[in-house]
Amino acid sequence: MLLSEVVRDLKYTLVKGDLAVEAASVAYDSREVTPGGVFVAIAGFTVDGHRFIGKAIELGAAAIIVEKDVSVEADVAVLKVADTREALARVASNFYGRPTERMNVIGITGTNGKTSITYFLKSIYEQAGTELGIIGTIGTVIGDRVIKNKNTTPESLNLQRLFVEMAEARLKHCVMEVSSHALNLKRVAHTRFNTAIFTNLTPDHLELHRTMDEYFEAKALLFDMAEHYNIVNADDEYGRVLIDRLRDREPKLVTYGIEREADIYASDIHYFADYTIYTVNTPKGTALIRVNLPGAIYVYNSLAAIAAAYCNRFSLQQITEGIAAVEGIKGRLEVVYQDEDTKIIVDFAHTEDSLEKALSAIRPFTKGRIILVFGVYAADGKPGRDKRRGMAKIAAQYADFAVVTSDNPKEQDNNLIIREIVEGIEAYNGKYEAIVDRREAIAFAIELSKKGDVILIAGKGHETSQVIGKTEVPFNEAEIVREIKGSRGNLSAG
């Protein structure tokens, strides 16, 4: 493709060189530049990509896109733009032939529930005989293939490439999780969304966004991008702020909820230990829904998926069958062990709100105690301390006993993290034991449990490794539970 085509609709100043050259590839990492490629220099959080222009030229770059003044002697084209992250998204979309112009893309943002919604939607599409690709925390799913993503929402260049892979696999529909980081860092700029969904907003990622309002404004960006529908949770405080902003505006606003008036809402909800039954009310009629996951959170998540499917013209029968066909979601209140005495559940809850919701979903069906095994990963500083304190408070108030352990301590001081959590639990008179090694902590909880108790292992969900320092060590909680339990009992999942 000619460089002039690659930079179509990009606002730039041509500092040197000309655009009538072939552009063989695009890279935002100098180490990935190939001969004849375009290198986009990004000033990152750790290093400044402009420092690696020399390296990119050594590897054969034909063009460089920068946002700073640079001096380049080599015979390459240099284009200066206002924001290279935005430029990367434009160039990536052009280079891959603007794939989302021929695709139906549904974007989901919000603190919790995004992954679950992608799986409910995939199932509805499948029941109706249509394939839906997924991009999110669990990876990119294209048919039977799961590709690991470095980020929940990949960098624009990787993202546009994934859309092309979906198109090559003849997928015309994609649902993706859109993180607030991605919106701020322009990873989804120049992606065309048909529908946008807002789940909820509770404290998380405050090390990057600083305040809840900043965090909200980052999420809100998605709702200026969707072309046909904006779907918003009417029961969420920030959802209602968004609704006020989006009402009487294009695209069409569709609300969902349980408590407040909404276009699509649940009534007659009956909660059971492993599933929930409710009536969904839509402008086109009602239907009985069975969700094979417990708790109000999965009523909300399934409602969001139903709203998106409704907007995309699926029938109530297809919707009902699709939701019922989801037997469970990896690491989401997943029962990894059950016998007549104990139930052991693994869940991805890693924020204050999600931990509270996960514990609340389990409580009504627990005859004995809830023993919670958890740690908190959060960087140092006030947002990190607040998160540890907040989750400790929930543990003290909603669990009967907490085994405090490590999550993904990364390069943080694990003992300090655990000490801060323990202080938080003590402040609310909670019962606890602190065991740094997560496997030992799980073993301790199992040893401690008595007939009727439920063990909730929270924080890592579907993840199969633990990051300690810079090392990623294998850590599969379902397998670990099975090993500890040996051949006793009856494994129900994993």
Ligand SMILES: CC(=O)N[C@H]1[C@@H](OP(=O)(O)OP(=O)(O)OC[C@H]2O[C@@H](n3ccc(=O)[nH]c3=O)[C@H](O)[C@@H]2O)O[C@H](CO)[C@@H](O)[C@@H]1O[C@H](C)C(=O)N[C@@H](C)C(=O)N[C@H](CCC(=O)O)C(=O)O
């Ligand atoms: C804090 C953050 O968001 N960092 C993201 C950012 O990295 P960065 O700015 O630190 O990059 P950097 O290392 O400073 O490098 C700057 C530039 O120089 C380039 N470089 C670097 C070295 C070199 O030799 N040559 C070279 O060209 C790099 O490729 C890069 O383009 O840009 C990278 C490329 O897009 C991202 O992969 C990276 O995500 C990191 C891995 C991350 O952990 N991000 C998290 C916070 C995140 O984005 N999370 C959200 C939400 C998750 C959730 O749902 O909870 C997500 O969407 O994943």
Ligand SMILES: Nc1ncnc2c1ncn2[C@@H]1O[C@H](COP(=O)(O)OP(=O)(O)OP(=O)(O)O)[C@@H](O)[C@H]1O
């Ligand atoms: N609607 C909800 N409201 C609050 N908490 C929820 C909701 N849905 C799920 N959760 C809790 O949050 C955890 C993460 O859920 P899920 O993976 O669906 O969210 P997510 O938005 O994809 O999160 P992340 O971006 O961190 O991957 C679940 O394991 C559960 O404990």
